[in-house]
Amino acid sequence: MNIVVLVKQVPDTWSERKLTDADHTLDRESADAVLDEINERAVEEALKLQEAHGGEVTVLAMGPDRATEAIRKALSMGADKAIHVSDAALHGSDVLATAKVLAKAIGTVEGVDLVIAGNEATDGRAGAIPAILAELLGLPQVTQVRKVEIDGTTVKAERETEEGVAFLEATLPAVVSVTEKINEPRYPSFKGIMAAKKKKVDTLSVADLGLDPAEVGLTGAWSSVLEAAPKPPRSAGQRVEDDGNGGAQIAEYLVGQKLI
Amino acid sequence: MSEVLVLVDHIDGEVKKVTFELLTAARRIGEPSAVVVGTPGTAAKVRDALARYGAAKVYAAESEDAVTYLTTPKVDALATLAGSASPAAVLISATVEGKEVAGRLAARLNSGLLVDVVDIDADGVGTQSIFGGAFVVKAKVGNGLPVITVRPGGVEAEEADGAAAEAAVELPAVDAAKSARITGREQIVGGDRPELTEASVVVSGGRGVGSAESFAVVEKLADTLGGAVGASRAAVDSGYYPHQFQVGQTGKTVSPQLYIALGISGAIQHRAGMQTSKTIIAVNKDAEAPIFEIADFGVVGDLFQVAPQLTEAVAKRKG
Numbered sequence: 001m002n003i004v005v006l007v008k009q010v011p012d013t014w015s016e017r018k019l020t021d022a023d024h025t026l027d028r029e030s031a032d033a034v035l036d037e038i039n040e041r042a043v044e045e046a047l048k049l050q051e052a053h054g055g056e057v058t059v060l061a062m063g064p065d066r067a068t069e070a071i072r073k074a075l076s077m078g079a080d081k082a083i084h085v086s087d088a089a090l091h092g093s094d095v096l097a098t099a100k101v102l103a104k105a106i107g108t109v110e111g112v113d114l115v116i117a118g119n120e121a122t123d124g125r126a127g128a129i130p131a132i133l134a135e136l137l138g139l140p141q142v143t144q145v146r147k148v149e150i151d152g153t154t155v156k157a158e159r160e161t162e163e164g165v166a167f168l169e170a171t172l173p174a175v176v177s178v179t180e181k182i183n184e185p186r187y188p189s190f191k192g193i194m195a196a197k198k199k200k201v202d203t204l205s206v207a208d209l210g211l212d213p214a215e216v217g218l219t220g221a222w223s224s225v226l227e228a229a230p231k232p233p234r235s236a237g238q239r240v241e242d243d244g245n246g247g248a249q250i251a252e253y254l255v256g257q258k259l260i
Numbered sequence: 261m262s263e264v265l266v267l268v269d270h271i272d273g274e275v276k277k278v279t280f281e282l283l284t285a286a287r288r289i290g291e292p293s294a295v296v297v298g299t300p301g302t303a304a305k306v307r308d309a310l311a312r313y314g315a316a317k318v319y320a321a322e323s324e325d326a327v328t329y330l331t332t333p334k335v336d337a338l339a340t341l342a343g344s345a346s347p348a349a350v351l352i353s354a355t356v357e358g359k360e361v362a363g364r365l366a367a368r369l370n371s372g373l374l375v376d377v378v379d380i381d382a383d384g385v386g387t388q389s390i391f392g393g394a395f396v397v398k399a400k401v402g403n404g405l406p407v408i409t410v411r412p413g414g415v416e417a418e419e420a421d422g423a424a425a426e427a428a429v430e431l432p433a434v435d436a437a438k439s440a441r442i443t444g445r446e447q448i449v450g451g452d453r454p455e456l457t458e459a460s461v462v463v464s465g466g467r468g469v470g471s472a473e474s475f476a477v478v479e480k481l482a483d484t485l486g487g488a489v490g491a492s493r494a495a496v497d498s499g500y501y502p503h504q505f506q507v508g509q510t511g512k513t514v515s516p517q518l519y520i521a522l523g524i525s526g527a528i529q530h531r532a533g534m535q536t537s538k539t540i541i542a543v544n545k546d547a548e549a550p551i552f553e554i555a556d557f558g559v560v561g562d563l564f565q566v567a568p569q570l571t572e573a574v575a576k577r578k579g
Binding site: 134140159169221223224230237244247250257260 | 271330332356359360362363366367368373374375395396399436437438439441442443447455510517518539540552554555557559562565567570571572573574577578
């Protein structure tokens with residue numbers, strides 16, 4: 001069972017997140033960067049499947065040099081090796097370009113049975129990368145799952161969305177994305193942290209993947225940002241102390257706004 | 261006028277509100293064509309509802325496989341029509357599945373993708389609210405057919421007469437090696453309450469509610485207002501309310517006309533999921549709670565006093 005796990009370094013949601021003035025891309029320097037929480041669950045699930053079925057777990061990340069921190073974290077949890085796609089040309093890549101790069105990078109790993117990713121990153125929140133990867137790789141899409149198991153060459157999973165639960169079945173190889181409910185990720189042990197320092201991390205450029213730099217980054221993006229501005233902070237409206245009449249006051253306000 | 265394809269969200273022949281919102285948005289850009297993917301007979305069932313919101317055409321992409329394979333039949337139907345109808349844009353609801361369908365379609369057509377817009381104009385310029393509402397971005401697709409996902413509640417649905425002329429679309433056979441088969445489903449049992457992301461009123465409870473039993477106070481207010489019930493992550497993590505109702509960064513994003521936060525402090529992670537609500541009401545004991553910074557009307561007080569009083573006042577008004 002050879003598994004590729006996608007990880008991403010994102011600005012910590014607890015820090016202030018901004019777009020740069022120059023080109024409206026994410027200001028990655030201004031915020032604390034962390035391994036996106038959902039990725040830890042993806043790594044955990046890959047390790048669990050590896051424990052049950054053997055094989056190798058490869059971590060794949062695309063991002064600037066700083067993303068090595070997120071990669072090391074995944075390796076310290078127990079993944080075997082990593083691929084880091086890093087190239088200045090990737091700056092400003094949109095969802096589709098990102099998926100193209102990831103699909104190519106997955107293609108460099110031999111005999112992949114499963115690709116596992118988090119369902120949605122906390123920064124972009126497109127929630128579409130795993131599905132697009134399934135499209136580009138021509139593999140079954142087994143996404144948004146809260147439970148996954150492998151039975152021979154079949155993957156069975158429970159997908160949970162706002163519509164409810166769907167029970168899925170597909171043949172391997174497949175692309176899986178996991179939700180928050182899939183598991184509780186392990187903490188890296190001291191031994192794991194030490195071992196991670198010696199694990200192999202291959203750094204690949206856009207050219208190494210056989211892609212034209214013009215296809216990725218801001219120039220290759222097929223959608224463009226016309227303008228971006230911090231939202232004028234929602235100003236605090238009226239505030240009252242409850243003097244025993246607070247509920248009635250809200251009702252009055254709602255009537256005034258024609259909401260009831 | 262060019263056609264604008266709208267993928268219809270439906271469950272067993274019942275069209276979801278977001279579809280009417282998409283048809284309304286589509287009319288700004290061109291002539292709305294509703295695309296129904298389902299088992300044979302589905303389009304006929306939903307045709308009248310689509311006509312009421314201005315659908316000029318209703319494409320029926322029907323087969324037994326349409327509902328037994330995940331996302332690919334929808335992508336196949338839209339990709340086929342993108343070729344034959346030369347639409348000006350494709351609009352899809354920004355639900356979990358909608359975003360996946362849109363991503364796959366854009367990749368297949370080599371088109372640009374706009375994700376989760378809260379508004380859209382006649383030129384196809386979408387407004388996005390990102391980082392939990394901290395930034396407003398206007399973006400446009402430069403190349404190819406624009407594939408756009410629209411956040412439920414972002415655009416207000418307006419009725420308009422449409423001819424809803426039915427036309428069949430043939431779905432290609434599903435390649436089982438490239439698709440996931442759906443072997444069973446469990447619908448969410450939400451009772452009589454509207455679905456969280458579709459509701460025009462959402463009443464949410466936080467840590468301040470204190471227990472699972474006390475959530476009855478939140479539910480009563482929601483039911484009186486005909487709204488959905490939500491919960492903050494703190495309330496979900498404490499086991500007061502099920503995860504499927506979580507609003508915020510790691511839960512659902514809602515954009516209702518009215519959002520009432522009871523006993524929710526308003527951490528950025530929660531605000532990320534509700535900041536684009538039109539009107540926000542907050543009740544919290546702590547006068548310093550950040551939720552008050554974004555509330556249109558706030559009451560500093562005990563939610564167990566304030567909420568029942570409000571419930572009663574609303575009930576009285578509704579007679």
